[in-house]
Each structure stands twice: as structure tokens, then as C-alpha cells.
Amino acid sequence: xxxxxxxxxxxxxxxxxxxxxxxxxxxxxxxxxxxxxxxxxxxxxxxxxxxxxxxxxxxxxxxxxxxxxxxxxxxxxxxxxxxxxxxxxxxxxxxxxxxxxxxxxxxxxxxxxxxxxxxxxxxxxxxxxxxxxxxxxxxxxxxxxxxxxxxxxxxxxxxxxxxxxxxxxxxxxxxxxxxxxxxxxxxxxxxxxxxxxxxxxxxxxxxxxxxxxxxxxxxxxxxxxxxxxxxxxxxxxxxxxxxxxxxxxxxxxxxxxxxxxxxxxxxxxxxxxxxxxxxxxxxxxxxxxxxxxxxxxxxxxxxxxxxxxxxxxxxxxxxxxxxxxxxxxxxxxxxxxxxxxxxxxxxxxxxxx
Numbered sequence: 323x324x325x326x327x328x329x330x331x332x333x334x335x336x337x338x339x340x341x342x343x344x345x346x347x348x349x350x351x352x353x354x355x356x357x358x359x360x361x362x363x364x365x366x367x368x369x370x371x372x373x374x375x376x377x378x379x380x381x382x383x384x385x386x387x388x389x390x391x392x393x394x395x396x397x398x399x400x401x402x403x404x405x406x407x408x409x410x411x412x413x414x415x416x417x418x419x420x421x422x423x424x425x426x427x428x429x430x431x432x433x434x435x436x437x438x439x440x441x442x443x444x445x446x447x448x449x450x451x452x453x454x455x456x457x458x459x460x461x462x463x464x465x466x467x468x469x470x471x472x473x474x475x476x477x478x479x480x481x482x483x484x485x486x487x488x489x490x491x492x493x494x495x496x497x498x499x500x501x502x503x504x505x506x507x508x509x510x511x512x513x514x515x516x517x518x519x520x521x522x523x524x525x526x527x528x529x530x531x532x533x534x535x536x537x538x539x540x541x542x543x544x545x546x547x548x549x550x551x552x553x554x555x556x557x558x559x560x561x562x563x564x565x566x567x568x569x570x571x572x573x574x575x576x577x578x579x580x581x582x583x584x585x586x587x588x589x590x591x592x593x594x595x596x597x598x599x600x601x602x603x604x605x606x607x608x609x610x611x612x613x614x615x616x617x618x619x620x621x622x623x624x625x626x627x628x629x630x631x632x633x634x635x636x637x638x639x640x641x642x643x644x645x646x647x648x649x650x651x652x653x654x655x656x657x658x659x660x661x662x663x664x665x666x667x668x669x670x671x672x673x674x675x
Contacts, residue, residue, distance in 0.1 A: 343637055344647075345659060345669045346493065349467040350636040351536025351559060353491030356467040358407035358439030359384040364665035366411070370394060377401055377408070384665055386411055387443060393418035398427030398456060402434040403463065410443035410471075411661050416458075419475075421448035421504065426477040427456025433485050435463035440471060441667070442659045447475040450499060450547075452507030452514035457482045464488045464528070472496040472656040473517070479549065482519040483535060488528035493538040494648075496656035499545025515547035515569065521554035524580040524607045531582035532557040538636070539563065541648050541655035542596075548573045550596075554580035554607050559632045560588045562639050564648040564655075565596045573598045579609020585629045586613040592644040593620040600625065617641050 349356055364384040367373045369391060376385045382405040393399065393416060416428050428445055431438060445458040458476040459468070462485035473480035473495065480497045483490060497517045505512035520533050527533065534557045542550040546567045551558065556577065565574055574596045577584045593599050599622045602611050612627035619641060639647055648654050653671030660668050 344494070344653060344671050345667060346469065349469065349491040349493065351491040351493070351538055351634060352489050352534040353465060353467045353536065354634060355489065356437055356439060356465045356491070358437060358467070359405055366663065374399055377403055377406060382406070385409065386661065386663070386665055387414040387416070389413070390415040390417055393428050395420035395422070395425045398430055400430040400432055403431050403438050404435065405437045407439040407441070408443070409439070409441045409661055409665065409667075410657055411663070414442065414657070415444040415446055417446040419446065419448040421451050421477060423453045423455035423477070427460070428458045430460040431463040431466070433462045435461070437465045438463055439467045439469070441469045442471065442657045442661055444472045444657050445474065445480070447480075448477050449475045449501030449504060450514040450516070451477050451504040454478060460484065461487050461490070466490045468492045468495060470494045470655070470657055470659050472498070474498055475501045476517070478514070479519050480517045483533055484519070484522040484526055486528045488530065488534055490533075490535045491538065492535065492540060494540070494655045496541045496543055497546055497550070498543040513547055513569075515545050516549040516552070517542060517546045518549050518551035520551050520556050520558070521580060524554055524578065524609070527555035527580065527582050531555060535559075536561065537563055539648050539655060542567060542574070544568045546572065549576065550574045552576035553584055553586070554578045555582040556584040556586065558586040560586065560591055561636065562589070562644050562648065563591045564594065564644050565592065566594045566649065567596055570597065572596045573601055575600045575613070576603055577611045577613060578603035578607025579611050580607050581609065583609045584611050585627070587616070587629050587631055588613065588618055588621065589616045589631075590638055590641045590644065591618045591621070592641065593618065594645060602626065
């Protein structure tokens with residue numbers, strides 16, 4: 323009887339490790355300790371002033387966003403955000419299509435921000451324009467979980483992490499550029515459709531020296547050109563992600579060592595349509611770089627220093643199912659969860675395995 327029980331427990335454990343949580347109650351990966359607003363009573367906001375007031379609140383909050391909220395030109399929400407869950411009701415959007423600098427930008431979690439959850443939101447920016455402007459979402463935040471969000475047309479980037487940002491999980495998110503890029507920016511790039519930057523310079527790093535970030539079941543889609551992601555002083559895990567961009571000259575992962583060196587472990591990821599999977603930036607950023615690919619489609623050779631597989635527990639899906647699950651328009655990456663007016667998150671989509 324005891325042997326049978328052990329076998330059942332072993333099979334149960336193996337099943338859970340090979341199953342994929344489409345709707346996770348808690349994050350997996352480096353951001354696993356994030357709890358956001360916890361059990362605070364959910365409150366619905368439907369305009370900029372209501373959203374800003376709740377984000378600025380000193381209390382833990384579960385903020386439900388209803389409809390489309392327009393961010394006024396030159397007034398992106400830039401706050402120290404503490405113990406907040408910011409969740410979109412179905413179809414919820416945060417929009418700022420102003421392309422000037424200052425003028426663009428949607429949400430900036432400033433230095434000192436901690437314990438923030440952002441789920442089921444669509445961020446809509448003005449389109450890429452290389453004037454060293456604002457991102458749709460910029461995080462200088464510790465303990466952050468961004469889940470089931472879609473990021474469209476960030477001016478400088480879609481979603482960047484910098485400063486003291488650390489212990490972050492980005493799951494089931496979609497990154498895309500739908501508007502034509504604007505040429506002639508001060509940075510010199512005609513097409514600055516660069517999605518995700520980690521570290522603003524080689525001397526930018528968090529308290530422990532490494533941006534620890536998990537990208538899980540994310541989708542870099544139409545229009546993305548580079549920075550999927552581009553990191554310095556980084557400790558990155560890319561798990562079951564899908565790359566299918568429509569641009570020429572695309573570059574997925576870029577790594578520079580920076581002052582503290584960088585590693586990246588890429589696992590079960592499908593580089594379906596991207597011209598170059600990896601580029602090292604040691605000549606510009608210094609330091610050392612290590613990247614390892616395990617069971618990836620169209621991956622490349624390992625490079626640099628050896629990289630250990632992350633030690634935390636996580637679920638995964640077979641490589642052959644990544645495209646089917648992650649790119650699914652109804653049950654894949656992006657703002658595809660169902661959220662009720664009481665904050666209950668549900669889905670008709672099955673967990674994947």
C-alpha cells in the first residue's frame with residue numbers, strides 16, 4: 323500500500339510540473355513572493371482621476387479598471403506604488419497616444435515601489451519614435467507580477483525594467499507594434515520598435531546586482547523589432563515563450579554584461595519567426611555574458627559563461643504546444659482573462675499540459 327501511495331504522489335508531482343497554468347492564482351518564477359493588494363475589497367475605477375487616487379493610496383488596494391481610461395498628455399501616472407493589484411475588467415485599456423516628449427507614457431512605478439500586481443490590461447501607446455521618450459509601462463519596482471497584459475505601440479518601449487527593479491515575473495503577456503514607426507528621432511533610429519529593456523545602462527542595477535526576471539508564456543508578435551528582451555546586469559529566465567514578428571532585421575535577445583554580468587536561461591521557447599535569436603553586447607556594456615538554450619525551436623548555440631537552470635519550482639508545456647497555446651487569441655497571451663465586478667478571475671480556458 324505504501325509503495326502504491328508513493329507512486330501516486332510521484333505521478334501527481336510529475337503531472338503538475340508538466341501542466342501549464344493559464345490562470346495562475348499566484349505567480350511562478352522570480353516574482354513568486356508578490357501578493358499585491360491581497361484581500362482588500364475590490365473597487366472599480368473608470369477614469370484617470372479615480373485611478374490615480376487609488377494608486378496613490380497608502381492602503382493595500384485591489385483596483386478594477388473599467389472601460390478605456392485616457393491618460394492625459396504629459397500626465398503619465400508616475401508614483402511610488404505599494405501593495406496594489408491593478409486588474410482590468412474585460413476589454414479594459416490604458417491609452418496615451420501622444421507622441422511628444424514629455425507627453426507620452428502611461429504608468430511608471432517609481433523607485434521605492436514594491437509588491438504590485440498588474441493583470442488583464444491593454445496598454446496602448448502612440449507608436450515607436452526614437453526621442454528617448456516614455457514607455458507604456460516602466461517599472462522601478464521590487465516584487466512585481468505582470469500577467470495577461472497586452473502592450474501595444476510604446477513610444478520608447480513597451481515595458482522596461484530599470485533602477486532597483488527586482489524579483490519580477492512577466493507571464494502570458496503579448497508585445498506588439500501595430501502603428502507605423504515614426505522616423506527622424508533624435509536617437510537616430512528610423513524604427514525604434516524596441517519592446518523590453520532591462521537596465522538603462524551598464525551601471526544600472528538593483529540592490530543585489532542582478533535584475534531577476536522571469537518571462538513565462540510571453541508572445542512577441544507583429545511589429546517587434548528588437549529588445550525581446552535586451553538586458554544588462556540581468557538574471558533572466560525565458561520559459562515557453564513564442565516569437566513571431568513581421569519585421570525584417572529582427573533581433574530577439576540582447577545581453578550585455580554591465581558592471582555585474584548577465585545570464586539568461588532560455589527553455590522550451592519557439593523562435594518561429596525572428597531573424598536573429600541572440601546578440602552579445604560585451605563590447606559596449608563590458609562584463610561577462612552567459613546564455614543557455616534548452617529544448618528550443620530555432621534556438622542558437624550556448625554562449626559565454628555557463629548558466630544554471632533556475633532552482634525555483636515552475637510548470638511548463640511541451641515545446642510543440644507553445645505556438646498553439648501562447649498565440650491563441652481567446653485563451654493565450656494578452657488580456658484574455660475573465661474578471662467579474664467583484665474581482666473574481668475565471669476562465670473557460672483549460673490549464674494546458
